[in-house]
Amino acid sequence: MEGKISKSFLITLFFSFGLFFSSLAQKVYVFELKEEIGPSAWKTVKQAFDSAQNNKSDYILMELNTYGGALNFADSIRTKLLDSNIKSIVYINNNAASAGALISLASDYIYVHPGSSIGAASVVNAEGEVLPEKYQSYMRGLMRTTAEARKRDPQLAEAFVDPNISIPSIKKDGQLVTLTSGEAVKFGLAKAEVANREAIYKDLNLVNVQETIYRKGAIDHIISFLINPAVSGILILLIIGGIYAEMQAPGLGFAIAVAIIAALLFFAPLYIQGLAANWEIAIFVVGLILIILEVFVIPGFGIVGILGIIFVICGLTFSLVANDFLDFKLAYPGMLFNSFLLVMGAMILSVILMVIFGKSLLKTPVFRRLVLQDEQKSEEGYTSSILKSNLLNKEGVARTVLRPSGKIEIEGVWYDAVALDGFIEEGEEVYVDKHENYNLFVRRKSEKG
Known part of the structure; x- marks a missing residue:
């Protein structure tokens, strides 16, 4: 009897210790952000934080390597980090430039890999040219308030943007601040310089760490591919080319089908990423309907067709740019103009290609097999x-x-x-x-x- 009691007691004691040590385990959710800060990066961050919340994680660790990107998406990520009730860690490996510096400042802890850098956060356009003061002023304010929220040096954060801030111990006047990994630790921006995640856990005194690693799925990779500007340009070319071909030879069917499929591939990933809003897609659809009415119902080609073309251009352009119902203040500077050029360039190119190759295409055996034709005896x-x-x-x-x-x-x-x-x-x-x-x-x- 005593032997049985002793055995039961040991089993109970074993499970009790197991539960005790399990309760001491620290859950860390890990994900990588190694791309330009844009809609894809923002989607990755949202999914990672949602998963970490569902997993009841104690910490979320972002391994960061970026040269920057769109300010509006960087600000969204910054806000997500500041508002989260999960402790956040940014591990810079290898770069946190521009928008990446803003994101890093919003985390609870910053760690740097040897040889990494952080800083140089002036707002520039797609060509790398520094934009006017109103953009720099907004970015300086974001950097200061983010640093203050995490009890970091706001002047140092502002010096990432403003070359006129004087910090003799770090830089000469007239230069932007970019810190090496050692300097980031020395001046209190980063907590430590570490070679891997295990060193981070040791520095934070985390024991029995349980990592959950976020990995992108096939759908994420497909979406990232489709929203690439080069791919978007090809899809716009197919949309416009299909519409133009149908206008030149009504009843083809195949041409308008290509345009519709290309439009779905263009808008669907942008909608999922939060770029294309309902009203922007509606503008495009209304434009398409007006063009169809002009071609098939209304004699000639006049104001209805012209309005349809304008609506189609606006729908495509606005869908490529983050905005709050035509408020583009947080969009990447110059993005609206660049998107307009992309749409117009694809439109002009599609018309030129259809004029040059359109008739030849209609006569090819492949096209004849795709298009139903009546037998003409x-x-x-x-x-x-x-x-x-x-x-x-x-x-x-x-x-x-x-x-x-x-x-x-x-x-x-x-x-x-x-x-x-x-x-x-x-x-x-x-x-x-x-x-x-x-x-x-x-x-x-x-x-x-």
Whole structure:
């Protein structure tokens, strides 16, 4: 009996010690931020903090290596760090420049890897040119208030932005502050210089650390790929190219399908990342509807079509830039103009490519397999597209509505034709004004001089 009691007592004691040491375990949620600070970085931070909260983590450790990025997203990350009830650690390995310096200042603890640096936080445009005083003033204020919130030296933080702040022990007047890893520790910005995460835990006296490491999934990598400016430009080119092709040859179906798929691939990741808002997508859709109405319903091409094009351009441009209903003050300086240039460049390029290669593309075997075509038999009045000059000034009848392309009949033979007047109803009498390549160009007979 005594043996049994002793055995039960030991088992209970063993589990009690296990529970005790388990209660002493420190949960640390670890993630990397090694990219330009933008929508993808902000999404990563949000997901990491949400997971750390659900995991009931005691600390969240961000391993940081960035040269900076968009101020609005850096400010969002800064706010997330300041407002979190989880202790935050930023481990700089290797760079925390510009927006990265702001993010670092918002953490509870800063650790630096040997050879790392932090600082140089002047606000610049995409070309690296320092922007006017109003931008620098805003950034200086953010740096000061963030440093004060974490009881760090606000003057040192402001010197990252303002070269005129005098700190003789660190820099000459007229120079921005950029601290080495050793200097960051020496001047009290960083807690210690460490070679790895284990050294951080030792310095913080964390025992029995349980790490949970955040890793990006396949969807995150796909989204990051799709929001790359180069990929966005290609998608815009496909959107505009598809719309233009459908306007030139209504009823193709394939062209507008390409435009719609490209639009979904363009807007979906931007919406998920918090860049594209509902109203921006709505502007694009309204523009698309106006263009469709102009092409298929309203004769000619006038104010409705022009408004549609403007709406499409605005929807695409605004979706690429973070804003609060046209308030762009926190957007990366020059981003709106750069986005506009990207959209316009893709639009112009798509039209040029369609003009140069459009007709050749329509005749390729691959395209013919993708596009459903009615069989046009010679006994039904159809003929080949090889046109002769003796059709010039010939009169005929529109057998379909020309918006602006369609079918006409001349002397019992049907031809492909394009209306130079923009819109001709079925049954109207026409005459051939000119022909180029595989198309006749016609006008209303009533306008024949």
